[in-house]
Amino acid sequence: MCVDIRLGRLFGLKSHDCHIFLQCLLPTAFNYLQDQILNPLIKLIIFFKDLYSSKLNIENLILMEQQIPFILCQLEKNISSMIF
Numbered sequence: 610m611c612v613d614i615r616l617g618r619l620f621g622l623k624s625h626d627c628h629i630f631l632q633c634l635l636p637t638a639f640n641y642l643q644d645q646i647l648n649p650l651i652k653l654i655i656f657f658k659d660l661y662s663s664k665l666n667i668e669n670l671i672l673m674e675q676q677i678p679f680i681l682c683q684l685e686k687n688i689s690s691m692i693f
Contacts, residue, residue, distance in 0.1 A: 631654070632654065635654070645687040648683075649680050649684040650684065652676075652680045653681075653684065660673065
């Protein structure tokens, strides 16, 4: 990974680097958000972390499939209430 401080850019990232960035560093940047937005975002991050794990089991995937609509609806509801 290379950093251009003048332009504030990262380049040369591999897909794994991007995944780690999104999984570990981005949640730290979200700390300034209100809890009603932050909590669904954290749940969404955990969802993708679990989905990309090296070991998956059917029961966990079924649970995840049931939870994702609620997480997305919660995000949509909270973000739209902030806009209007």
